Amino acid sequence: MAEKEAPQKWGLVVDLDRCTGCNACIAACSMENNIPFTGEDDVAYGRAMYWLYNKREWVGEYPEIKPAFQPVMCQQCGNAPCEPVCPVFASVHSEEEQINLAVYNRCVGTRYCANNCPYHARQFNYYDYDLPEPMNSYLNPDVSVRRRGMMEKCTFCVQRIVRGRQKASAEGREVQDGEIQPACVQACPSGALVFGDVSNPETHASRMARDQRRYQLLEELGTLPRVTYLKGGGRYGG
Amino acid sequence: MAAESKLMQATKPAEHAEDDPKEHLMLDPRPREEMNRMVMEAMTTTTRRYWIWLISLGLGAAILLFGAWGYMIAEGIGVAGVNRPVFWGVFIVTFVFWIGISHAGTFVSAILRVFKAEFRRPFTRAAELMTTFGLAAGALYPLIHLGRVWVFYWMVPYPNARWLWPNFRSPLVWDFLAITTYLLSSTIYLYLPLVPDLAMARDRTKGWRHAIYKVLALGWRGTEAEWYRLRKAINIFAFAIIPVMFSVHTIVSWDFAVGQVAGWHSTIFGPYFIVGAILSGVAAVVTILFILRNTMKHFDYFIRMEHFDALGKLLLVFSMAWAYFFFNEYLISWYGGDTAVRRVIDMHATGPDSWLWYTMLICNVVIPWLTLWNKTIRRTPWAMFIITLLINVGMYAERYMIIPATLGHQRFPFDWGMYSPRIEIPIALGTLCLFMFLYMAAARLIPLVPVWEVQEGQIAHSMRTVGKAQMPSVTELEE
Amino acid sequence: MNQPKPWWQQPGYSISIALVMLILLGGAVSAVYLTQSVPEQPIAFPHDRHVGMGASCAYCHPGTAWGPTAGLPGIDKCWGCHQQVQKKSPELDKLADYVARNEPIPWVPVAIQPDFVHFNHQPHVSAGLTCETCHGDLSQMTVAQPQPRQNMGWCLDCHQKMAPEQWTKLSDCATCHY
């Protein structure tokens, strides 16, 4: 059974050994992408809008217990389960950037994509989340503010990708490695997140993605994720 | 209740009653004109109680369904109970439920017609009407469920300035097409055999009813050529609608089965859903027949113990078939050993919603198997009424287990979610009101018994003497 | 029985047809009004005169060369010329009033994209497109007029014709929608 191959472009590497679980990525993502906060009741009911959540599971028993943190965002699958099920092409593959797009303005809100996403990386706008004046001033004009009834998800900060690409092309050059960084990668204090063009074997992200500690989330499902995790832990001296 | 006990007495002792050929509608003919009058009376008689019911159901549908839906459109889906990860909730459960109900009409009418099951004759119309209205109620749900219903037409393939078409790879588009096809064909299939009856009604009414029937009867005069074409058309439709019916529920099941949700991704979902749909549909037919028999004039003539008996047998068979598929589905998933799937089926039996899972098994398997083998019970209408209601409760629970209870327990335990319906409850009740409202209104607008079919059957049936025994016999009217 | 009237002349049918037509027409009129009519501007700016005198578009809308928006000139820019070029006109008096009050002129944008469309002038200008291609011939207009049917199909049509070799990129949803 030959592994299905798909063209690659952008990739994200998460080094779980560096990740401390500090959640700066979630905050940075939310501020960059105009993600609304929902309040206590809705968070408790499973309606928090994190595009990127930190999956904290416990390993071991007291006193040898420790949390296993794993930031989970849209894995930008090469063979994405969310794409074929959308009736209106709102969840669609970007052939140019090789990521999965959530085209907000096309979405009719069937939420099928969200069910079919094994990572639960997609979020739904249950209401219009209006920010009180003047808090709406910080909304990022590069990212559409979503209205009620739409799906949304991590886009690898596609606005930054497009901006970087347009900037590079206006200056008549190729995009440099590390020039484009999603908000989470930029904020990550411990440098656990690395983003780059994985179709180019020389980029930092490509080199990290070939690390022997690599694995992908639910890779057995054949979704061909573009996010690579590097296993944490390891031994002293190893 | 008094009426029921009287009926019980009339049917006792059962075995003797069955021997009486008069017990069979087909062998208990009445003059044509009398039967026409009976049907017309049934249709036109309205009591105060009827109006109270009709108005309150209409109001119920307006407030519970359309009022609540409007509020939800204005506020957002947040007023419903869906959350992450249970993105589909009671709306889709009720959708599948109504689509299941809608299978009854086609099954009872088309399949039994094709197989020439004679007992079908008096209630094909009642069943077909269920199909149409069940579908109408069910078809609302994909719309209700949408986050942005005001752009639902993007699912319709039409040329537009965006150069965009629907995604034909999406099961939802298949669903959309299948349901519209089914709605259209079942409406036509309801309408075709109705034409002679409408003509009958046209000839016996005056005023606004006459005007309506005049238009709807399409100038039917009952000539040989018309009958020939009608029979031909009904025959074609009867055969053609069966694959449509199978495809519809298969496609509904594909909404789940093609997904990669653990617990959905199963090859048996197609037939499993069809059997489930027929089980719930036939059960709903029995429920409705009981209500019709008790509320409508002269219906105790048309709907008899033999019908409950025959449908009861059918139900038993389908309950067994359903159990077989359920067992198959469960065993294969369990044996397959995929952790995620295992966890889902474990959660079904032990999770917070496990009471629904047991309700499902009790209502769909235990109760039918313990009761329906017994002829006395099968021939006791109120018992059948309760049993069939319970079967539908069980089938509703089944869909609930398949949708929210499965979605809530997917691959990452960190992400498991609890779901509790909120505005879904009034909306679901609202569609029930809508269905009942439409059905009740239709019961006074169209002849609910296909008179010509009954009469045709009665002409074809006769008692023959074979040797010393009196035997019922049927003449083939159609080739 | 008389010869029945043809169906479209029977009252029931004709009334329903009329209703449907009325609704369609109403929708059409309001749609045209909302999207295609020329909005009222605080100053009836004569584009034709400025273009006619040889002013280049980029003089007042310089952002096209390096950014997403063309930009609107502030009162400084207007006044830069007009305090020299004094001509009696009620519109120019309005300008003088704004300058005197040091208030921005509340222009009503005409060529504007919805929030979910991220249009960038710069690549288009770099690709050699002229302003008239999309904004119409301003030398024939006083205040800017909306161009009809500038919808997604129009964008795609041009993308396909102008740069077929870049179709993958230019038809990608993420090029404009994010």
Added chain:
Amino acid sequence: MSNTISRRDFLKLAGVGAAVSAVLTGCGPMARYIVRRPYTNMPEYNQAGLSTYYASTCRECPAGCGIIVRTKEGRAITIEGNPQHPVNRGRLCSRGVTAQQGLYNPDRVRNPAFQARADASRARSITWDEAVGVVQNALGSQPDQVAFLLGMAPDHLFDLVSELTSITGAPPPIRYNALSTFEGRATLVEAAAQTFNQSALPYFDLANAEVTFAFGANLLENYLSPVAYNRAYGEFRRGRLTRRGYLVVFEPRQSLTGGNADEWIPIRPGSEAILAAALNRLVAEARGIPASPAFSAVTLAAAAAASGVSEEKLRSLADLFASAVHPLAIPGGGALAQADGLVTARLVLNLNALVQNLGQPGGVFLAASTPTASDFAAVKDLVQRMADSKVKVLFVHGANPLFELPQSLGFVEALAKVPLVISFASFPDETALASDYILPDHTPLESFGYQRVLAGSNRPAQSSIQPVVAPLYDTRATADVLIAAARGLGGAFIDGLPYRDEVDFIQQKIVPLIGAGGFYTAPEVLTFWTRWLQYGGWWTPEAGLDAPQSAAAPEAAISFAAPLALEEDKQFYLIAFPNHFGDGSGANRPWLQELPDWMTTVTWNSWVEIHPKTADELGLHDDDVVRISTPYGSVEASVYRYPAIRPDTIAGQGHTALGRWAEGRGCNPAQLLPVSVNAAGDLTFGTVVASITPTGKRRPLARVESKEGIYGKH
């Protein structure tokens, strides 16, 4: 009418309909309802649609991380890290990136007001002229009756107030912030002074260490310079090709740092000192160094008994530490907040001296800045003076003592005895509401200033603060108000404060930096000032910090206090800890409220962590509300059954004011804390004995995790 419609007309109409529907299906936006206002005078660097970036300094905590704020059309859009800044190198934490929610908070104080201590009938808005007059009168009162309480106020304001008080002869400003207590900052400084003979905050080179022992230091959360330590942590783990760093954390309740450790040693609170002493002795033995006589009295058995860690474990840990090439021991947080916290800090610093890592890569350095924070003892003293009616005027800036100070300190009563309280708060926090005047300062993103890098930089650095947006409201920089008021008094103030305004003050203060060997210089101050703003501060091009020259081990034998005894199943050690709200001032940032807590994933509320075993014994379930009582006060909070805490320990995090997102949420653990201090003057919040009473109420916590999935409960 319809009868007149001919077939031809019909077709015509249909044609119109088709054209119309073509418009409808692809119609543009309704432009006519949008009005666009260009800048009246657009700044030349500002282009509509393009971003403008400003370098500044994050002031959500005192660490002094460099930020770059992306603005568009005069609005602050996103906050990114300054890639060149030596503290954070382009990285930020969750508090830093959500700072716009402070700037654009709808509950900000929008104009100066006579607040009248929340007496609505007398409260009114005032003008800034009146306000300056009020401050002027206040400054003119008898100097020893004027007190300044500064918290997170930026360093330039602290410097200005220090100058001001030195002119009048008033007591120097007190700079107290709950975070400095939670870090044990005063204890660290005092321990460094006693051990290294230099009064400075130690800088621990975590990035190059190989085995790190952290004693209560919550490096990854709120310790001195969290982003710097997070960054170093990443390097510590995977920055080298050779060895992965190994982290051991000693603390009774697993914090985020403990959770990321390779070994978390749940020790009994109060046993840190004896444990550190035992490790000192073992490490000295393993390295063959003669142990200081101070440790001779310490036995392994006693340490094991006190801490609850087995002797073998202690021995193997000591071996690990002694045999490592670059071992590092970091004291901090709860470990220092004990009665003998200073001893613990000295012993832990001495561990570093034993393995000779002072000034070595992966070792201990001394941070460049002079510590300016006051200890808790000074606050206690101030409260005492207030209670004794010796304070007539109290200025409060960047602090919220009503919230941050332990209730038992009696600040409320003391505040009532101060006739004039002037708050410079930007937000209506508890203290601001209880003051006479609120003279709102600009929020950090609207102000000028500088911040000396606290302890997160491997080189001397000073970070610049500049406004990234025009002030939103009628607020005024406190430095400007003070300068105007003081100079208005005339006399000594004119000569003592030769500054026109805040900017002039800052420019004069950065003059010494021009020739101090930074990575840029300038011929005169204005050019230097431009670059200083542009780069986000000043620092040296090469890394370099002073290393401690010598280390003095404790000489005399130390006697260790036994950990507080508990009544079994009735009493518990209570550990108060800060989460990502820091000192609590982050609670009005809705996104910080929405962010899950690191360990429990709880949002928008406070909770008390109880080990499941203990909870079972007490019959407590998740989300049960319990009352936690200490001798000093009591609060109610929901139970979180937390598997990573000692069974004899509980831990807990609220506000009564501070705007819509913070008000009435959770509980304030400061109400439970004692007021006693350790030898260095830091609050000893480390061990408080508390009891738990179930209230019978339930308040479900909004957690992101699935309780069912993670803990198997429905």
